[in-house]
Amino acid sequence: RKEVEQDPGPFNVPEGATVAFNCTYSNSASQSFFWYRQDCRKEPKLLMSVYSSGNEDGRFTAQLNRASQYISLLIRDSKLSDSATYLCVVNKRDSSYKLIFGSGTRLLVRP
Amino acid sequence: EPEVTQTPSHQVTQMGQEVILRCVPISNHLYFYWYRQILGQKVEFLVSFYNNEISEKSEIFDDQFSVERPDGSNFTLKIRSTKLEDSAMYFCASLGQGSKTQYFGPGTRLLVL
Numbered sequence: 001r002k003e004v005e006q007d008p009g010p011f012n013v014p015e016g017a018t019v020a021f022n023c024t025y026s027n028s029a030s031q032s033f034f035w036y037r038q039d040c041r042k043e044p045k046l047l048m049s050v051y052s053s054g055n056e057d058g059r060f061t062a063q064l065n066r067a068s069q070y071i072s073l074l075i076r077d078s079k080l081s082d083s084a085t086y087l088c089v090v091n092k093r094d095s096s097y098k099l100i101f102g103s104g105t106r107l108l109v110r111p
Numbered sequence: 112e113p114e115v116t117q118t119p120s121h122q123v124t125q126m127g128q129e130v131i132l133r134c135v136p137i138s139n140h141l142y143f144y145w146y147r148q149i150l151g152q153k154v155e156f157l158v159s160f161y162n163n164e165i166s167e168k169s170e171i172f173d174d175q176f177s178v179e180r181p182d183g184s185n186f187t188l189k190i191r192s193t194k195l196e197d198s199a200m201y202f203c204a205s206l207g208q209g210s211k212t213q214y215f216g217p218g219t220r221l222l223v224l
Contacts, residue, residue, distance in 0.1 A: 032211045043202055043215040044154060087154070096159035096167035097142060097206060099213055103153040 001026050004102035006088050012108045017078050021105045023071040023088030030100075033064055035073045036087040038104065044087055047073075078109045113137040115216035117203050123222045124193055132188045132219045134203030142206035143186045144213065145178065147171070147199040154202065160186065193223045 006023045013019050025033075033050035048055065050062040050071055061074040071088055088102035116135045124130050136143050145157040158168045160178055168176075177189045186205075190197055200220050204213040 034212075038154075041200070041220075043218050045215070046212055049211065091211075094167070096161070097211075097213075098144065098156045098159050098167060099146075099154075099204075100156065101154040 002102075003027055003100050004088050004090055006102040006105050008103060008105060010106040010108050012110060013078055014110055015078060015080060017109075018074065018076045019078055019107060020075075021073045021086055021088075021107075023073075023102055025069050025071070025088075025090045025100075027090070027092065027100075028069065029092045030069075030090040032091050033062075033071050034089040034099075035060075035062060035071075036089050036101075038085045038087055040085075044089075044101075047086070075107075078107075080109050080111065083107055083109045113214075115203055115205055115214050117201075117216035117219050119219060120217065121220045121222075123224065126195055126223055127192050130190050130193055130221065132190075132201050132203075132221070134186045134188075134216055135184050136186055136203065136205030137207070137214060138184070140205035140207045140214075142166075142213075143178075143180070144204040144206070145188045146202045146204060146215075148202065148218075149196075149199045157188075157201075190221075193221075195223050197221060198223045 035047040036044040037047045038044045050064045054063045059076045063072045085104040087104045143160040148154045158172045159166045200218045202218045203216040206213045
């Protein structure tokens with residue numbers, strides 16, 4: 001079983017749509033959770049950390065369910081510039097703090 | 112805003128040749144990483160480095176790979192004898208003390224012919 005699993009997409013939505021991405025992780029020792037965004041042939045960039053209580057940053061809302069080992073990202077009022085691959089990322093509290101990436105969910109926002 | 116830089120942006124090499132990928136992490140960060148991403152695949156952890164030594168390495172990071180922090184600013188990844196399957200984007204990342212956010216450099220695209 002993959003450590004972090006995501007629906008690869010692509011999700012093809014019109015501007016203004018609301019879109020939700022889901023992610024599951026297999027290791028219950030996972031400590032920290034993130035959504036990164038990756039544009040084509042670019043480096044991953046942190047979109048937001050995910051907290052147990054859920055958190056919001058403008059049009060983006062992230063949720064974490066530790067019992068189900070499930071993470072979600074909701075994008076409201078999607079913009080053309082939101083087109084990218086969204087990476088679900090976890091790490092464990094260990095000596096290295098290495099990140100474990102999902103394969104990413106590709107989003108295409110069309111005019 | 113401070114950023115991680117990497118050189119070169121692209122590297123083409125012949126199979127069996129040695130390559131050195133260079134990174135300058137954010138200046139006050141203490142944890143350093145190399146990740147790679149084969150085209151069309153996910154980002155994979157290679158190695159982490161803290162306090163001048165490797166803190167963890169993955170199965171990918173075999174004897175052909177080594178890392179070094181030769182001075183106070185550079186962090187390098189060396190591949191001694193490149194293979195075709197080493198072709199990938201290599202990302203350097205750094206992490207500050209007490210932080211959870213790793214910052215990634217723009218990557219080096221390595222092509223082994």
